[in-house]
Amino acid sequence: MNSAELVDRLLAGERRALARLLTYVEDGSRERLREVVRLLHPHTGSAHLVGITGSPGVGKSTLTSALISEWRGRGRRVAVLAVDPSSPFSGGALLGDRVRMQDHVLDDGVFIRSMASRGHLGGLSWATPQALLVLDAAGFDLVVVETVGVGQAEVEIASMADTTVVTLAPGMGDAIQAAKAGILEVADVFCVNKADHDGTDRLVRDLRGMQELGAGGRGAVAGGRGSDDAAERPAPIRTTVAAREEGIAELADAIDEHRAWLTESGLLEDRRLGRARVQLREIALGEVRSRFAALGEGALADGLAAAVAARRLDPYTAADRMIAGLDGLDGLDA
Amino acid sequence: MNSAELVDRLLAGERRALARLLTYVEDGSRERLREVVRLLHPHTGSAHLVGITGSPGVGKSTLTSALISEWRGRGRRVAVLAVDPSSPFSGGALLGDRVRMQDHVLDDGVFIRSMASRGHLGGLSWATPQALLVLDAAGFDLVVVETVGVGQAEVEIASMADTTVVTLAPGMGDAIQAAKAGILEVADVFCVNKADHDGTDRLVRDLRGMQELGAGGRGAVAGGRGSDDAAERPAPIRTTVAAREEGIAELADAIDEHRAWLTESGLLEDRRLGRARVQLREIALGEVRSRFAALGEGALADGLAAAVAARRLDPYTAADRMIAGLDGLDGLDA
Numbered sequence: 312m313n314s315a316e317l318v319d320r321l322l323a324g325e326r327r328a329l330a331r332l333l334t335y336v337e338d339g340s341r342e343r344l345r346e347v348v349r350l351l352h353p354h355t356g357s358a359h360l361v362g363i364t365g366s367p368g369v370g371k372s373t374l375t376s377a378l379i380s381e382w383r384g385r386g387r388r389v390a391v392l393a394v395d396p397s398s399p400f401s402g403g404a405l406l407g408d409r410v411r412m413q414d415h416v417l418d419d420g421v422f423i424r425s426m427a428s429r430g431h432l433g434g435l436s437w438a439t440p441q442a443l444l445v446l447d448a449a450g451f452d453l454v455v456v457e458t459v460g461v462g463q464a465e466v467e468i469a470s471m472a473d474t475t476v477v478t479l480a481p482g483m484g485d486a487i488q489a490a491k492a493g494i495l496e497v498a499d500v501f502c503v504n505k506a507d508h509d510g511t512d513r514l515v516r517d518l519r520g521m522q523e524l525g526a527g528g529r530g531a532v533a534g535g536r537g538s539d540d541a542a543e544r545p546a547p548i549r550t551t552v553a554a555r556e557e558g559i560a561e562l563a564d565a566i567d568e569h570r571a572w573l574t575e576s577g578l579l580e581d582r583r584l585g586r587a588r589v590q591l592r593e594i595a596l597g598e599v600r601s602r603f604a605a606l607g608e609g610a611l612a613d614g615l616a617a618a619v620a621a622r623r624l625d626p627y628t629a630a631d632r633m634i635a636g637l638d639g640l641d642g643l644d645a
Numbered sequence: 646m647n648s649a650e651l652v653d654r655l656l657a658g659e660r661r662a663l664a665r666l667l668t669y670v671e672d673g674s675r676e677r678l679r680e681v682v683r684l685l686h687p688h689t690g691s692a693h694l695v696g697i698t699g700s701p702g703v704g705k706s707t708l709t710s711a712l713i714s715e716w717r718g719r720g721r722r723v724a725v726l727a728v729d730p731s732s733p734f735s736g737g738a739l740l741g742d743r744v745r746m747q748d749h750v751l752d753d754g755v756f757i758r759s760m761a762s763r764g765h766l767g768g769l770s771w772a773t774p775q776a777l778l779v780l781d782a783a784g785f786d787l788v789v790v791e792t793v794g795v796g797q798a799e800v801e802i803a804s805m806a807d808t809t810v811v812t813l814a815p816g817m818g819d820a821i822q823a824a825k826a827g828i829l830e831v832a833d834v835f836c837v838n839k840a841d842h843d844g845t846d847r848l849v850r851d852l853r854g855m856q857e858l859g860a861g862g863r864g865a866v867a868g869g870r871g872s873d874d875a876a877e878r879p880a881p882i883r884t885t886v887a888a889r890e891e892g893i894a895e896l897a898d899a900i901d902e903h904r905a906w907l908t909e910s911g912l913l914e915d916r917r918l919g920r921a922r923v924q925l926r927e928i929a930l931g932e933v934r935s936r937f938a939a940l941g942e943g944a945l946a947d948g949l950a951a952a953v954a955a956r957r958l959d960p961y962t963a964a965d966r967m968i969a970g971l972d973g974l975d976g977l978d979a
Contacts, residue, residue: 345961348959348960348961349959349961349962352953352956352959352960353956353959355956356956580954583954584950584951584954585950586954587949587950587951587953587954587960587963588946588950590953590960591946591949591950591953591960591963591964591967592937592946592967594960594961594963594964595937595964595965595967595968596933596934596937598964598965598968599930599933599968600930603926603929603930612922612925612926615921615925616918616919616921616922616925617918617921619686619921619924619925620914620917620918620920620921622686622687622689622690625682625683625686625687626682626686626921626924626925626928627679627682627683627928628683629921629925629928630925630928630929630932631929631932633925633926633929634929634932634933
């Protein structure tokens with residue numbers, strides 16, 4: 312089946328086409344990916360992209376599962392992309408969690424995919440935006456990306472989401488630690504899960520304190536991102552007990568309200584513009600890198616390298632000529 | 646002082662000019678670096694570039710220090726670039742080692758520089774080849790790069806050296822572990838240091854065994870690198886007790902013999918050609934990346950990102966236009 316047929320079937324709601332397209336995105340050739348993205352792109356832009364992040368143990372997957380149930384109850388179609396290797400979606404789960412996920416397996420309005428074990432080094436930040444495009448085009452109302460709250464990946468993936476939910480739990484390290492890890496800054500909504508445990512009040516109080524200091528939540532620094540000051544909005548804090556489905560409706564409301572605020576304030580457009588800019592640069596750099604790889608095998612590279620090795624040409628001048636040679640190579644990737 | 650004056654003083658043997666040029670290489674602007682490399686490049690190519698690698702604890706720095714004494718006794722000028730954070734050259738040393746290094750401080754034919762704490766992420770593999778150029782142009786007969794034998798950096802730095810000495814010691818992990826770490830494959834010469842310790846014979850025997858299996862030493866696989874089979878040459882194994890300067894003359898001989906063999910077999914030219922190719926690609930990619938960064942701020946990027954965000958253009962087509970826009974931006978870095 313060619314890419315155009317696959318995309319047609321995806322748009323018609325065929326589940327197998329969806330799975331195959333995601334596989335192309337993860338493993339396929341650059342040319343195939345390019346073709347697929349080109350075909351899909353005009354059909355994207357309507358899904359609400361929600362990032363759910365937090366350290367292992369805060370209960371992200373249970374929370375995601377509870378949110379799925381809540382959203383399904385509201386008639387919304389939901390896709391989940393799990394890029395967290397400790398997630399039950401990725402098979403790295405406790406039995407209880409896995410059973411909970413089974414609730415959604417037979418529901419046609421839910422699609423769950425793990426990308427945890429697939430991406431090669433640096434591959435997730437490359438494959439995730441393309442996978443989001445596929446799920447968006449497939450017509451899901453909500454597309455959730457679940458990530459573990461450690462390191463650079465969070466910040467990158469948060470930058471792909473319209474709304475980022477930072478999940479914390481009492482006893483899993485305090486708010487100050489989370490601040491140090493840099494995950495508070497990406498929050499549009501805070502969720503304090505396991506709110507039946509000791510220390511919940513204190514965690515909520517600490518988060519509020521940090522917001523007053525201007526450190527907590529992406530909304531709090533919206534003014535700094537080039538928008539007008541009226542766009543400032545501290546990230547709301549919701550408490551949940553996901554395992555008992557408590558507080559989930561309120562959390563879902565907070566996520567909806569954030570999206571509505573993004574739209575009204577014009578920030579949604581700003582964020583999508585910023586995202587397009589990043590995506591553009593990543594694709595262009597990837598393209599140039601692959602052309603260089605091809606160049607590295609060619610006569611131009613041989614000649615330039617020989618001239619450098621023989622000290623007839625300095626490497627910077629040679630590099631300039633190599634760059635100039637890129638243009639004539641447009642046919643290479645055909 | 647401008648770059649041309651600095652380079653003139655370097656070529657005249659001025660030590661302060663050398664130190665300043667190395668600082669430019671490590672911290673300077675891209676434009677300054679470009680200018681310096683362009684001026685230096687014609688004066689390079691005569692130094693013997695020697696890589697010394699091995700795990701922490703095998704005694705690399707003591708060995709390097711002993712080799713310096715040996716080479717000085719033979720009337721050679723020696724520069725050392727330490728890119729190993731545990732090296733005494735980098736200040737991370739035991740007192741005894743540091744005192745040993747002091748022997749060379751007042752010798753005008755020796756220059757030692759640490760790059761360990763300077764390079765930012767991925768910066769060493771960028772700065773090291775340029776620093777080698779400076780030391781080469783400064784007229785040192787031998788330029789040594791000392792690295793700790795862990796990970797990808799070794800392979801990269803080995804690819805910059807004419808002769809790579811892999812240093813092992815009995816009791817510091819066996820040859821099979823070293824094979825797994827991938828450092829045996831980069832060896833042109835093996836040095837088993839601390840050869841007065843138990844286990845030396847066994848370590849030497851294991852290395853020989855692995856060479857017979859075709860796994861030990863870069864020479865052993867030279868035929869696979871595109872040269873004729875006659876160029877095969879198992880890496881010689883030398884035993885030393887560096888702290889007592891035992892076996893050092895034999896090791897220095899092995900390093901000399903390797904260089905002579907490289908020259909006679911034509912492999913030196915092959916290696917330098919391969920190195921020029923890698924350097925060329927790195928510089929060209931760095932250049933393109935910085936032009937993209939400039940592009941990211943410009944009107945073209947704004948327009949393309951807006952078109953992608955609005956779904957009027959898919960990101961691949963937009964990336965193509967961005968690449969096409971690179972050429973017109975040659976003036977940007979002037």
